[in-house]
Amino acid sequence: xxxxxxxxxxxxxxxxxxxxxxxxxxxxxxxxxxxxxxxxxxxxxxxxxxxxxxxxxxxxxxxxxxxxxxxxxxxxxxxxxxxxxxxxxxxxxxxxxxxxxxxxxxxxxxxxxxxxxxxxxxxxxxxxxxxxxxxxxxxxxxxxxxxxxxxxxxxxxxxxxxxxxxxxxxxxxxxxxxxxxxxxxxxxxxxxxxxxxxxxxxxxxxxxxxxxxxxxxxxxxxxxxxxxxxxxxxxxxxxxxxxxxxxxxxxxxxxxxxxxxxxxxxxxxxxxxxxxxxxxxxxxxxxxxxxxxxxxxxxxxxxxxxxxxxxxxxxxxxxx
Numbered sequence: 483x484x485x486x487x488x489x490x491x492x493x494x495x496x497x498x499x500x501x502x503x504x505x506x507x508x509x510x511x512x513x514x515x516x517x518x519x520x521x522x523x524x525x526x527x528x529x530x531x532x533x534x535x536x537x538x539x540x541x542x543x544x545x546x547x548x549x550x551x552x553x554x555x556x557x558x559x560x561x562x563x564x565x566x567x568x569x570x571x572x573x574x575x576x577x578x579x580x581x582x583x584x585x586x587x588x589x590x591x592x593x594x595x596x597x598x599x600x601x602x603x604x605x606x607x608x609x610x611x612x613x614x615x616x617x618x619x620x621x622x623x624x625x626x627x628x629x630x631x632x633x634x635x636x637x638x639x640x641x642x643x644x645x646x647x648x649x650x651x652x653x654x655x656x657x658x659x660x661x662x663x664x665x666x667x668x669x670x671x672x673x674x675x676x677x678x679x680x681x682x683x684x685x686x687x688x689x690x691x692x693x694x695x696x697x698x699x700x701x702x703x704x705x706x707x708x709x710x711x712x713x714x715x716x717x718x719x720x721x722x723x724x725x726x727x728x729x730x731x732x733x734x735x736x737x738x739x740x741x742x743x744x745x746x747x748x749x750x751x752x753x754x755x756x757x758x759x760x761x762x763x764x765x766x767x768x769x770x771x772x773x774x775x776x777x778x779x780x781x782x783x784x785x786x787x788x789x790x791x792x793x794x795x796x797x798x799x800x801x802x
Contacts, residue, residue: 483799483802486795486798486799486802487795487796487798487799488795490791490794490795490798490799491791491792491794491795492791493606493791494602494606494790494791494794494795495787495788495791497602497605497606498602498786498787498790498791499787500605501598501601501602501605501693501696502787504601504690504693504694504697505693505694505696505697505700506697507694507697508693508694508695508696508697508698508699508700508701509697509698509700509701510701511698511701512698512701512702513701513702517698519702522695522698522699522702525691525694525695525698526695526699526763528691529688529691529692529695530652530653530654531653532653532684533684533685533687533688533691533692534596534653534654534657534685534688534692535653535654535656535657536657536681536682536684536685536688537615537681537682537684537685537686537688538619538654538657538658538661538685539657539658539660539661539681539685540678540681540682540685541612541615541616541619541661541682541685542616542619542658542661542662542665543661543664543665543670543673543678544612544678544682545612545613545615545616546616546620546661546662546665547665548665548666553742554620557617557620557621557623557624557745558620558621558623558624558625559624560621560624560749561595561621561622561623561624561625561752562624562625562628564593564725564729564749564752564753565591565592565625565628566591567591567725567728568590568591568592568593568720568721568724568725569587569590569591571590571720571724571725572586572587572590572591572716572717572720573587575590575716575719575720576713576716583713584636585636585637585770585771585774585775586713586716586717586778587636588632588633588636588637588757588761589637589717589721589757589761589775589778589779589782590716590717590720590721590757591720591721592625592628592629592632592633592757592758592760592761593625593721593752593753593755593756593757593758594696594755594756594757594758594759595618595621595622595625595752595755595758596618596622596654596692597692597693597695597696597759598696598755598756598786599618599748599751599752599755600615600618600688600689600692601689601690601692601693602751602790603615603618603748603751604689607744607747610744613744614744614748617744617745617748618748619654619658620658621748621752622654622655622658623655623658623659623662626652626654626655626658627655629758629760629761630652630760633758633760633761633764634764634768637761637764637765637768637770637775638764638765638768638769638770696759699759699762699763700759700779700780700783703762703772703776703779703780706773706777709773709774709777710773710774710777710778711781713774713778714777714778714781714782717757717778717782718778718781718782718785721756721757721782722754722756722782722785722786722789723789725753725754726750726753726754726789726793728753729749729750729753729754730750730753730793730796730797730800733746733749733750733797734800734801739801743801746797746801747794747797750793750794750797751790751794753793754786754789754790754792754793754794755786755790756779756782756783756785756786757778757779757782759779761775761779762775762776762779
């Protein structure tokens, strides 16, 4: 059992180090001003509006089979439940100063479901990556609307912010919903292979560029860890300890891993992922406590280099 734990931990840790190297490169270039904020904004726009939608669309149309994967609605539902669990735990820890600490609820409950988990899955499960990516996109289908509505409200300094429906319809979400509808009504045969091949080709750039953007975003963060260590400890406890433990416990009780082992691995990875980088982008755009949010994100990403391998290794050991 110990060997299973050590092997799983070392493989996942090594995968995260690969991602870290690419991310550090992005962070160094942004700090040295080789890449400016304007460059980063443009690169992020390309990822969100072109690369990720192409990857999402081609992957789901080609790999999503509702007849074989009948429990697919469970995936976005699990995302919503996982976020709700983190939100409730954070509310409990920060009680009774809820209005003053609402930005902590976002960092504790909304995780990096794509930019970190996709490249990690690419390294850990290269032979099953298409299936892994499909699961990941279905998970993001449940999370994305909450990130850009609830997350924006919680993280932003404006208390009177109104939720815009149009603001929720991000290109990746539209691509995901559109691809699912096409598959469900069984009209995917109308889409020429050359279109899917082209989308897949463009989408193949998503993982490396998104990893680079992740590092550049983190490199542009203003942070002062010493001033926010106590609140950060609460957020890290919820995000990187409490939620993964609850997720693993529920998965063990359901026995879902017997039929869907890769899906369960995704759930464990998602539950132990660090806060969403989209939150710091929202702070930069809409306002908020950038230094405190940045400090929490920086600590979270450092900690998750160890906690993600830990929880995946624990999970692997428990199901052996």
